[in-house]
Amino acid sequence: MVEGKRIHEATATPLGRKPARILVVDDDSTLNRFLTAHLKLAGHSVTSASRWSQAEIALAQSEPDLVLLDLKLPDADGLEKLPTLSETCPVIILTAFATIDHAVEAIRRGAVDFLTKPVNPNAFDLAISRALSASEMKREYELYKRQAKSAADMTLLGRSPQMAQLKRMINVVGPADTTVLVLGESGVGKELVAAAVHEASPRADKPFVEIDCATLQAALFESELFGHEAGAFPGVERRKEGLIESAEGGTVLLDEIGELTSQLQAKLLRVLETGRYRRVGGTRDLVANVRFVASTHRDLKTLVERGDFRADLYYRLTGFTLEAPPLRDRVEDIPLLAEHFLSRRHFARHATKAFSANAIDALMRCAWPGNVRELRNVVERAALMSGDSPTIKPSHLGELAGGVSTKREVVFAFDHPPTLDEITEVYLDRLLADKTLSRTDIAKTLGVSERNLYRLINARKSAQDGVS
The missing domain is CATH 1.10.8.60 (Helicase, Ruva Protein; domain 3)
Structure with a gap:
């Protein structure tokens, strides 16, 4: 019934562009074990469930990059779960009762692929690779639309002693993964300093994104940075990834951080201290795999003394400070x-x-x-x-x-x-x-x-x- 031996003996190469978090939901215990073993062999982090109730627990604890979902589960109909689940991540349907109508309906409801049992190893590997690659490319495309900046605009120019010293300090802190605070008056080029820190780091080949703390109102800032779930706001029907997610592996610049409200300061502090956050309207914790660089033209120490800026956030940000000269x-x-x-x-x-x-x-x-x-x-x-x-x-x-x-x-x-x-x-x-x-x-x-x-x-x- 299952081509498990052939799957298990497949070459242990990553199926997709990078290791991913995959949830396998199938009540066929033999197939579930083989798929789980095969995906782990390929370097992925895999969670398995034999019932939808178990899958719900797994989904509440961690958001996967891909779900393999059986069409018929003992306690649920896979087609009925598809629309909501596909808003969260790509879904591949597995079934032993394949018909053209089932396949068409599954794709219409949001599935990215449809595999029949017994599972063909080559078709399985191709489906996994295609789903993960497409998801990653979509994320990168959305990010690059936001970035849309020319390389010429990201050049830190200057041969003065002040700029030479600044560049030396950038080269010191760049390779580290510590949070950096960039200080300087308006117009000095703080964003360029932050971009130079990113370019000097091991994260240089990953995204560099900026969020302006001064021009976004509190609700919009939170949604932009953390993302939001469907239904988080009136009229919002789709989940939206925040900059932390779309910049995974890269650097996030918090421009003019001195303008944040006390409530947002508390939420940002949680991310910096624990590496975890939640989307607006969400209940599950997500892991932040980004480096944070903050900038401001304000005197944060004075703001702390006046009670306008959290002292614990201030000390968390000032582990390494760079000052862009006027x-x-x-x-x-x-x-x-x-x-x-x-x-x-x-x-x-x-x-x-x-x-x-x-x-x-x-x-x-x-x-x-x-x-x-x-x-x-x-x-x-x-x-x-x-x-x-x-x-x-x-x-x-x-x-x-x-x-x-x-x-x-x-x-x-x-x-x-x-x-x-x-x-x-x-x-x-x-x-x-x-x-x-x-x-x-x-x-x-x-x-x-x-x-x-x-x-x-x-x-x-x-x-x-x-x-x-």
Whole structure:
């Protein structure tokens, strides 16, 4: 009845792209034992059940990557369980009562494959490999859609002593798997520092994903990071993987972690301390196989003293701290950065542009309260203002080129009548660069609600493509 001997004697090579957690649910004890042994021989972690009641217990304890489900169980109909189960993971149906109608109905209800007993070893190996590979590729595809960033935007540029020291420290902490906290003012490139830590680690060939703690409201942040189950929110009918799941084996950047609410701080602390978390609306623990890097422009120690940030989370995050220097402290890097930003511009008729010596000197005399982000915006605008000229001159830089002050004054200097949006963008950048201001303070200063502030920040970030 079962081609068990042939299955058991198969070569012990992984069936799929990497070892997986597989649940075998079949009341045929002989077949169940052989399938379990064969999958373990291939390097997978396997749990077996002979009844649906046992399978439910296993599913509550750990979420599998694949389920092999008998069509007819003593206490359940496999077809009836398929729609819900297939929302959790891929399902392959096993049956000794195969008909075309059964196969069509199983696929319609969510099965990824349909195998008949006695199980053919070659067909079995192919089905396992195909199901696991397809699931992993789907996960990677969804992740890459989120990432969608060019390699040029992920370059940490600078030859100054400050940047040389930063790069040395990145190379020290990169190979370790410890949590890293990146500090620095708004616009200095904290995301690039975090990406460099990822690239210097053994996780470099795995995903690097970012979640912005400042622009997402609490419920959305939790869903984005941890994922959610079907029914977790009104109108939500499908399960959604969070960034921790989709970045498995890689690195998750928690950008502007100082903006998290106390409730979210507690949930994040649990993940950092235990390596376990739950999706929103879920009851089972999942294992977090990611490295966390956090960043902030806020003074977390002061926030702890004020009671706005958990002390235990603060100490958990500050095991290793990196500080991205402000642009005013590495003036010698300005020519390199300016040329880099200019080289990314595309001009008509394949023309090239260059800065005059006076323009570079003007850039190096600026205070740059908005740091690298502000420099990039000035360079891109100067490239447009220079028109057909192959040389960018001080006159193309606008009034900012004369700003030698080291103070962070709220000065609105334009070489043209500015629009309301332009004034808002400049003022918002200045407020975000102030370490002493919380998102609530900024909203009050602007005279808007926090929700509208989040919208302004999101709109601003969507217009910027890399430096954070």
